[in-house]
Amino acid sequence: MGLPASWAPIRRWLSRHSTVYTPPRPPPANFKCPEIPILQSYKITPPAYFWAKFPARPLPNKPNTPVNIEALQSILKSHSSSLPLAQQLLAQKVVNELQHGVDALQTRHLPAAIIPSSGSVLDHGPVFTDAVANWVKKGFVAGPFISPPCPEFRANSMIAVSQKDKIRIIMNLSAPEGDSFNDAVSSRDLQKIYMSTAKSFG
DSSP states (O other), X not given: OOOOSSHXXXXXXXXXXSOOOOOOOXXXXXXXXXXXXXXXXXXXXXXXXXXXXXXXXXXXXXXXXXXOHHHHHHHHHHHGGGSOHHHHHHHHXXXXXXXXXXXXXXXXOOOOEXXXXXXXXXXXXXXXXXXXXXXXXXXXXXXXXSSOSSTTOEEOEEEEEEOSSSEEEEEETTOSTTSSTGGGBOTTTSOOOOOOOHHHHO
């Protein structure tokens, strides 16, 4: 291998202050988006080549769902005579929410906010990034966005919880305390769910 004619690049190579190039780590075999580069640190803004590989999806202008609503309505209609009234009403409610969106049952207006995520997200950056990218691909999530995509945009905090054999990604709807999404939910209007215990069932 030959050396350059100029001494300047050689001096840079020999300098102990030069940045040492470290190739990106390969993604684990079970990653769903292996094309996304693994960063050395997730505490700084990712470079352009990272976002070039990241999937993107625009914010929809109306509720959408992968559920075939017409097929669901047809099934419900054919079985309506065998369903109790409470289940018929619940089925109608489900169809209506698929068509028009779900009522968040908020008792007060929440202002626009971008709530910082937990430090655990940075600790598990590759896993968190892979999960979010997969959600975008599947249509569960829109983005990424350079700026808020709509008025009064609110981004909730995220948490990465280490479990026995995986990292679980959670949206923290209880932050910030006193001004969170959950704080503004009408508990009176929430559907009540009752579960039996193993002892009672036995």
